[in-house]
Amino acid sequence: MAIDINALVRPNIRDMQSYSSARSEFSGSADVYLDANENPFGSPTGTGFNRYPDPYSDRLKRELAKIKNVPPHQIFIGNGSDEAIDLLFRVFCIPRNDQAIVCPPTYGMYTVSAAINDVGVIEVPLSADFQIDTRAVISSFSSRTKLVFFCSPNNPTGNLMDRGAITEIAKVFDGLVVLDEAYIDFAERPSSIELIAEFPNIIVLQTFSKAWGMAGNRIGTAFAGSKIIDVMNKVKPPYNISSHAQEAAIEALDHESVVREWIDRTLSERARLSRELVKFDLVETVFPSDANFLLVKLNDAQTTYNFLLDRGIVVRDRSGVELCDGCLRITVGTTEENTRLLCILKDLDETVFKKSACKPE
Numbered sequence: 597m598a599i600d601i602n603a604l605v606r607p608n609i610r611d612m613q614s615y616s617s618a619r620s621e622f623s624g625s626a627d628v629y630l631d632a633n634e635n636p637f638g639s640p641t642g643t644g645f646n647r648y649p650d651p652y653s654d655r656l657k658r659e660l661a662k663i664k665n666v667p668p669h670q671i672f673i674g675n676g677s678d679e680a681i682d683l684l685f686r687v688f689c690i691p692r693n694d695q696a697i698v699c700p701p702t703y704g705m706y707t708v709s710a711a712i713n714d715v716g717v718i719e720v721p722l723s724a725d726f727q728i729d730t731r732a733v734i735s736s737f738s739s740r741t742k743l744v745f746f747c748s749p750n751n752p753t754g755n756l757m758d759r760g761a762i763t764e765i766a767k768v769f770d771g772l773v774v775l776d777e778a779y780i781d782f783a784e785r786p787s788s789i790e791l792i793a794e795f796p797n798i799i800v801l802q803t804f805s806k807a808w809g810m811a812g813n814r815i816g817t818a819f820a821g822s823k824i825i826d827v828m829n830k831v832k833p834p835y836n837i838s839s840h841a842q843e844a845a846i847e848a849l850d851h852e853s854v855v856r857e858w859i860d861r862t863l864s865e866r867a868r869l870s871r872e873l874v875k876f877d878l879v880e881t882v883f884p885s886d887a888n889f890l891l892v893k894l895n896d897a898q899t900t901y902n903f904l905l906d907r908g909i910v911v912r913d914r915s916g917v918e919l920c921d922g923c924l925r926i927t928v929g930t931t932e933e934n935t936r937l938l939c940i941l942k943d944l945d946e947t948v949f950k951k952s953a954c955k956p957e
């Protein structure tokens with residue numbers, strides 16, 4: 597498909613000069629650095645923070661490239677995936693004119709980011725089985741539609757989206773398809789990252805925040821054709837990733853085996869939680885999950901939420917969300933945490949639900 601990325605970029609972004617930082621004008625090595633107005637004595641913590649970080653996180657990209665099988669120039673590093681989402685709006689959507697499509701129930705940041713950027717959102721709800729309504733998405737395209745967001749596995753429903761639906765839509769769409777794979781490490785099916793080689797309009801988002809255990813470090817990644825990556829780099833703040841965050845992420849990549857082990861434990865705990873939860877009378881449905889959380893439909897979500905909270909366990913109340921009526925989203929914890937959760941729910945099940953159901957006063 598011949599899609600012209602340049603033509604999709606907002607004219608003001610296409611025409612502007614990007615900020616040229618000291619560290620991007622000179623990126624070699626020298627004995628003496630007098631170009632960036634840094635403190636030459638050091639940082640008070642003695643950790644070398646007096647120097648500006650690498651503006652493009654090149655070393656991290658080279659390491660990621662090996663693992664992801666994507667060349668470095670097709671990788672964008674953001675201050676969390678949320679920065680990448682925001683940049684896509686700023687680069688491609690003209691405020692008050694262009695639109696994005698989201699498929700609720702899904703991750704709330706797509707709509708929040710659209711609102712911040714004054715970009716309209718068209719909601720095309722998932723079907724009752726939480727899948728993309730391909731026909732409805734395609735029929736809501738207009739010349740103003742620039743972005744479509746899919747989340748797979750989806751937050752908060754936990755399921756993978758049908759890959760055929762995503763590629764079918766990408767094939768006919770003149771804008772960009774954003775595929776958020778924040779939870780892909782927990783999924784049965786591997787990442788769809790290789791789609792970026794075939795589809796110049798697909799952007800895959802991943803993050804260090806979930807399986808990689810680095811939520812506090814704030815690193816998100818976008819994988820796409822180099823024209824998309826280049827224009828995201830043009831608009832991002834010059835030093836968006838701190839030197840500490842870059843180093844910590846590179847170090848994390850050396851510990852892939854422990855991450856694999858945590859994923860395995862999460863999957864077996866997810867299966868156990870799911871098996872045990874369905875036994876309770878208070879649980880109506882435990883939806884199948886390809887993520888590190890379970891969406892659980894209860895016959896009284898509010899009571900259950902408060903009961904857990906009173907006993908020190910906080911879960912996410914999703915009962916007000918489209919198609920998630922009566923649902924709580926429960927992150928899979930450690931074995932001990934999950935056992936504690938099950939224990940408390942058993943208590944609630946026996947004291948409130950079973951008794952009132954079986955032994956009316």
Ligand SMILES: *Cc1c(COP(=O)(O)O)cnc(C)c1O
Pocket residue numbers: 675676677678679703747751776778802803804805806811815816
């Ligand atoms: C948690 C999450 C992210 C991660 O966001 P970061 O900014 O990278 O921490 C992205 N997308 C979805 C759907 C998520 O649930």
